[in-house]
Amino acid sequence: MIPLYDVNRPQKKPIVNYVLILINVIVFFFFFLTGTLLRGIKLYGAIPAAILSGNRLWTLFTSMFMHANIMHLAGNMLYLWIFGDNVEDAMGHGRYLVFYLLGGVFSAFTHIFSTLFSAFFTPIPYVLLDLNVPSVGASGAISAVLGAYLLLFPGARIKTLVFYFYFFTIINVPAFYYLGFWFLYQLMMGIFSLAGLPSTVAFWAHIGGFVFGMLIIKGFGVSPRKRPVAPRRKPLVAPWTRTPLIDVLVEDEIVRVYAFMPGVERSDITIKVNEWEAVISAQRGEIKYYGRVALPVPVIPEVRGVSYENGILNFILYRANRQLDWM
Secondary structure (H helix, E strand, O other): OEEEEEOOOOOOOOHHHHHHHHHHHHHHHHHHHOOOHHHHHHHHOEOHHHHHOOOOOOHHHHHHHOOOOHHHHHHHHHHHHHHHHHHHHHHOHHHHHHHHHHHHHHHHHHHHHHHHHHHHOOOHHHHHHHHOOOEOOOHHHHHHHHHHHHHHOOOOEEEEEEEEOOEEEEEEEEHHHHHHHHHHHHHHHHHHHHOOOOOOOOHHHHHHHHHHHHHHHHHOOOOOOOOOOOOOOOOOOOOEEEOOEEEEEEOOOEEEEEEEOOOOOHHHEEEEEOOOEEEEEEEEOOEEEEEEEEOOOOEOOOOEEEEEEOOEEEEEEEEOOHHHHHO
């Protein structure tokens, strides 16, 4: 599985995280392009035996900016790019930088002590060899970032590229599961390394950094930055148009029209009439009426005797030709 990005955008630009990535890339390619990468690792890598004797202590910091090869650099920077921005957003720029550097130092000491502890399980010559091998890479400091991320954003979704034989897919994995299984794998391999399994990976540096990150978050009560809540706006809702209840009574000379439409005033009502039809409409606030009624007899299109009481509209229309009733 390869993480691609997290669905968890920071609120502020992670300047420190960008600078750390840039420094790592520049340092690596400087030594790589000048052909002095191996010499740089020996010079700036953290050698456990030297650290235990009180020498080359400055390499505890320089070693976390050195990498053994391009894949080593790419893997570390990918994880730092994905998880570092949100941790910096929660901590703030200055505290994040201090946290990152201290996490790298703590993980280096964890690696050194694990090398000494392995003397109980492996032949002494191998221990002496490990004590003189330079340790390089930002993975210890990045592991501290991962531990912090797990506690700060356990439910964040990690877009992950998953390979299955010749097929691959992209899935969402909660950070709690992704980083939780990552730590369990590091712990398992770390135990195997203590038992003498040879490896070029400093698993205990990863374990120490991860635990350091979690302890700092818990100990100092760091919490994710609260996201601003946009003010709620009242939705714009178009008035619901109702159809009034209309009744028509035909008399000898007039036609009476009644319409039940409560909730409005007389001034809100509009009546339009032609020879065979009456249209009644009204609107007051969110109350809107609209109704059309076909008239049973022709009328003179002139409204008379309009009244509106208790929600009932009443008006009169004069018939156009009474003789039409007998035809």
